[in-house]
Amino acid sequence: MSAQIAARALTRGVGNLVLGVLALAALLCWPLLVDNVFYQRIGALVMLSALSASAWNLVGGYAGQISIGHVLFFGCGAYASLLGYTWFEWAPMVGAPVGIALSLLLATIVGTPTLRLKGHYFSMATIALAELARIIVVNSPVLGGGVGVSGPALPRSMADLSFISPVPYYYIFGGVLAVLLLFTWQMSRSRMGYYLRAIRGQERAARSLGVPAPRFKLYALLVSAGFTSLAGSLYATMVGFVDPDSGFGILLSVKMVIAAALGGAGTLFGPLVGAALLVPLEEFTNAMFGGGGTGITYVVYGAIIVFISRFAPGGLAEILTRLQAWRARRAG
Amino acid sequence: MKITRRPLLAAPALMLAGRAQAQGAPIKVGTLLPLTGVAASAGNSAKAAIELAVELVNTPRPDLASMPLMATTGFPAIGGRPLEVVIADQQGSPSVAQNQALRLITQERVVALTNGYQSGLAQTASAIAERHGIPYVNGESVATNLTERGFRWFFRTTPIGPDIAAIYVEFLKAARIDGRPVSKIAIVNENTEYGTSIADVIRRTAEQGGISIELQIPYAANSADVSAQVLQLKGAQPDVVIFISYTSDAILYARTMRAQGYRPPILIGDNSGFSDDNFVQTAGDIAQGLINRSAFDPSRPGSNSFKINALYKARTGREMDDTTARMMQGFLVACDAINRAGSTQPAAIQAALRATDLSADQLMIGYRGVKFDDKGQNTKASVLLVQLRGREYVSVWPTETATAQLQLPYKGWE
Numbered sequence: 001m002s003a004q005i006a007a008r009a010l011t012r013g014v015g016n017l018v019l020g021v022l023a024l025a026a027l028l029c030w031p032l033l034v035d036n037v038f039y040q041r042i043g044a045l046v047m048l049s050a051l052s053a054s055a056w057n058l059v060g061g062y063a064g065q066i067s068i069g070h071v072l073f074f075g076c077g078a079y080a081s082l083l084g085y086t087w088f089e090w091a092p093m094v095g096a097p098v099g100i101a102l103s104l105l106l107a108t109i110v111g112t113p114t115l116r117l118k119g120h121y122f123s124m125a126t127i128a129l130a131e132l133a134r135i136i137v138v139n140s141p142v143l144g145g146g147v148g149v150s151g152p153a154l155p156r157s158m159a160d161l162s163f164i165s166p167v168p169y170y171y172i173f174g175g176v177l178a179v180l181l182l183f184t185w186q187m188s189r190s191r192m193g194y195y196l197r198a199i200r201g202q203e204r205a206a207r208s209l210g211v212p213a214p215r216f217k218l219y220a221l222l223v224s225a226g227f228t229s230l231a232g233s234l235y236a237t238m239v240g241f242v243d244p245d246s247g248f249g250i251l252l253s254v255k256m257v258i259a260a261a262l263g264g265a266g267t268l269f270g271p272l273v274g275a276a277l278l279v280p281l282e283e284f285t286n287a288m289f290g291g292g293g294t295g296i297t298y299v300v301y302g303a304i305i306v307f308i309s310r311f312a313p314g315g316l317a318e319i320l321t322r323l324q325a326w327r328a329r330r331a332g
Numbered sequence: 333m334k335i336t337r338r339p340l341l342a343a344p345a346l347m348l349a350g351r352a353q354a355q356g357a358p359i360k361v362g363t364l365l366p367l368t369g370v371a372a373s374a375g376n377s378a379k380a381a382i383e384l385a386v387e388l389v390n391t392p393r394p395d396l397a398s399m400p401l402m403a404t405t406g407f408p409a410i411g412g413r414p415l416e417v418v419i420a421d422q423q424g425s426p427s428v429a430q431n432q433a434l435r436l437i438t439q440e441r442v443v444a445l446t447n448g449y450q451s452g453l454a455q456t457a458s459a460i461a462e463r464h465g466i467p468y469v470n471g472e473s474v475a476t477n478l479t480e481r482g483f484r485w486f487f488r489t490t491p492i493g494p495d496i497a498a499i500y501v502e503f504l505k506a507a508r509i510d511g512r513p514v515s516k517i518a519i520v521n522e523n524t525e526y527g528t529s530i531a532d533v534i535r536r537t538a539e540q541g542g543i544s545i546e547l548q549i550p551y552a553a554n555s556a557d558v559s560a561q562v563l564q565l566k567g568a569q570p571d572v573v574i575f576i577s578y579t580s581d582a583i584l585y586a587r588t589m590r591a592q593g594y595r596p597p598i599l600i601g602d603n604s605g606f607s608d609d610n611f612v613q614t615a616g617d618i619a620q621g622l623i624n625r626s627a628f629d630p631s632r633p634g635s636n637s638f639k640i641n642a643l644y645k646a647r648t649g650r651e652m653d654d655t656t657a658r659m660m661q662g663f664l665v666a667c668d669a670i671n672r673a674g675s676t677q678p679a680a681i682q683a684a685l686r687a688t689d690l691s692a693d694q695l696m697i698g699y700r701g702v703k704f705d706d707k708g709q710n711t712k713a714s715v716l717l718v719q720l721r722g723r724e725y726v727s728v729w730p731t732e733t734a735t736a737q738l739q740l741p742y743k744g745w746e
Binding site for chain 1: 367373420423425427428429430434452459481482525528689730
C-alpha cells in the first residue's frame with residue numbers, strides 16, 4: 001500500500017519534472033521558434049509584465065499585503081534610468097541602481113508605519129504615495145513634467161542596450177525574472193516563506209506564536225520594491241520614453257495585480273502564467289479590433305477578466321488544483 | 333508636370349471602365365491613431381479622413397486633378413497597384429504605439445508609417461520605424477524635438493511651434509497697433525509635450541517681440557474640474573488668454589467660463605481641442621469669437637480644401653477640422669512619395685520623400701507647399717488665423733487671404 005503511494009508520488013514527481021523541463025525549454029526557445037518580430041516583442045513584454053507581477057507577488061501574494069501602488073517603484077526605476085540619461089548622458093541601465101535605492105527608501109517610508117497595522121492601511125498608503133509621485137512629477141519641469149523624458153534617440157553604444165530585435169530584451173527580462181523566481185522559490189522554503197504564509201493566513205495567530213510580522217512584511221516589501229524598480233528601468237531602456245501616465249499611472253499597478261491574481265497570487269509561477277495570458281490577450285485584441293475605432297478592444301479584454309474573476313477568483317492555479325482534485329477523485 | 337496631363341489620359345478610360353478598379357496586390361501604408369482614450373474623438377475623425385484619402389487615391393477623381401494621385405487609379409508609377417491602409421490604435425500609450433508600429437512593419441508589411449497624433453507617441457513609434465528603416469510621415473505632431481533627433485526616416489509636414497508662435501505674436505502686435513491692450517497675456521496649457529512645447533515657444537517668441545507673458549497655468553488634460561484655473565484667470569484679468577488644450581478639456585474650459593461668467597477681451601484657443609468638431613458642436617455656441625489657428629480653410633468654393641471638405645462632410649456629416657486635415661495631408665504626401673519612388677523599397681521611398689517639392693495648388697491644405705529640410709521638417713508649412721462664427725470657423729488673418737472680418741472683443745455666449 002505505502003509502496004503504491006510512494007510509486008504514485010514518484011511518477012507524479014517525475015511527471016512534474018518533465019513538465020517543468022519542457023516548459024523551461026519552451027521559454028528558452030520561444031523567440032527562436034517564432035521568427036516573427038511582433039510575436040518576439042510580445043514575448044519580451046510577457047517577461048517584463050511577469051517580472052513586475054512576480055515582484056508584486058512577493059508582498060501581495062506571499063505576504064498577503066495588497067499593494068495597489070506598486071507603480072511607484074516601477075516609475076522610480078523608469079525615471080531614474082531616463083533622467084540619468086537626460087541629465088548626465090548615462091546609459092539607461094546606469095540609472096537603475098539609483099532607482100532601486102530610491103525605491104527601497106520609499107518602501108521603508110511607506111512600509112514602516114503602515115505594515116505595523118492590520119487591514120487596508122497599507123493598500124491605501126501605497127495608492128496615495130503612487131498618486132503623489134505622479135502629481136509631483138507632472139508639476140516638476142525638471143523631472144520632465146507632463147511631457148515625460150526620453151532616452152537616447154539613437155543607440156550610442158552597446159551600453160545603451162538598444163536593439164532592433166526584441167530577442168535580446170526577451171532574454172534580459174527573462175534572466176532577471178529567473179533570478180527573482182529563484183529567490184522566491186528559495187524564500188518560500190526558508191523561514192521567511194513560512195513566516196509570510198503564517199502572516200497571510202492569520203496575522204494575529206502568527207504574532208502570538210512569535211513571528212516578527214512587521215519586520216518580515218517589510219523585508220518582503222523591500223525585495224519586491226527593488227525588483228519592481230528594476231522592471232521599470234528595463235521598460236524605460238526598451239521603450240526609450242516615459243511620461244507620468246506610463247511611469248506612474250495607476251492602471252499599471254492594477255495590471256500587476258491582475259496578472260498575479262489571474263495566474264494565482266502567492267504561487268511561484270502564477271504571475272508568469274497570468275502575464276503570458278494577459279499580455280498577448282491585450283495585444284491581439286488590439287491588433288484585431290483596435291483599427292476599427294470602436295473601442296471593442298477593451299470590451300473583449302474586460303469581459304475575459306470578468307469571466308475569470310467570476311468563475312475562478314483564485315486564478316488559474318485554482319483551476320489547476322480543482323482539476324487535479326477531480327482527477328484524483330476519479331482515480332481514487 | 334506630368335500630373336497635369338493625366339486627367340486627359342484618364343478621362344476616356346474612366347468613361348469606358350466606369351469605376352475602374354486598381355490592378356495588382358495592394359500597397360499597404362500604416363497609420364497610428366488614438367482610437368481609444370482621451371484623444372479618441374480626434375483619432376476617429378482622422379480615421380474617416382484617411383479612409384476618404386484611400387478611396388480618392390484608388391478611384392479616378394478628375395475634379396481633384398491638381399493633386400497628385402487623384403486623377404488616376406492607385407499608384408500609376410507602380411503598375412496601378414491599389415493603396416490599402418492599415419489603421420492601428422495606439423491607445424494613448426507610448427509602449428502600445430511601439431508595439432503597433434512594430435506589428436504594422438513586420439506583420440502587415442507596410443511600406444510607410446504615418447501620423448501618431450500625440451507627440452510623445454509619434455516619438456516612440458518613429459524610433460521603431462527608424463530602427464527598421466521604414467519611412468515615417470507625420471502630419472500633425474508639433475513638438476519641436478521630433479525633427480531634432482537626427483532621424484533619417486522621419487518626415488513632418490505640419491507647421492510646428494515656431495511657425496505657430498510667429499503668427500500669434502504677429503497678430504497680437506497688430507492688435508496692439510489697433511489700440512487694443514495686449515500687455516497682460518495668460519497662457520493656459522495642458523501639461524504634456526504638446527501644450528508645454530507650444531506654450532514655451534509662444535513665450536519665447538512673444539518676449540522677443542516685446543510682449544511679455546504675465547501668467548502661465550499648466551494643467552492635466554484629463555482633469556475633471558478646471559474651476560480653480562478659471563478663477564485664477566478671473567482674478568488676474570489678462571487682456572489676452574491663450575489656451576492650448578485637447579478636446580475634452582477645451583469643452584470643460586468653455587463650460588466653466590460660461591458658468592463663472594468670465595470672458596477675456598481676446599481669447600485664443602490653440603488648434604487641437606478647439607478645432608475638433610466635437611468642441612465646435614458642443615461648446616461652439618458659448619465660445620463665439622474664439623480665435624484659433626488653422627492651416628485648413630475650406631470656405632473658398634472651388635479650392636481643393638473646399639472639395640475635400642465637401643466629400644468628408646458627405647461621408648461623416650461633419651466639417652473637416654484642421655488637425656484632421658493636417659493628418660490627411662501628411663498621409664497623402666506619403667502616398668505621393670511612394671508613387672514617385674516607383675517602388676515599394678523603403679530606401680526609394682525615403683529618397684522620394686527627400687525630393688518632395690509640392691506646390692500650394694497640389695495640396696488639400698493651405699501650406700505654401702511641401703519641401704523637407706535635412707531634418708525632415710516641411711519648410712513650406714504655414715498657418716492662418718480663424719475665428720469661430722456660429723458653428724464654423726472663418727479665416728480672418730492675415731488680412732490678405734482672409735474671407736471674413738475679424739470681430740473683437742470675444743463674445744462667448746452672447
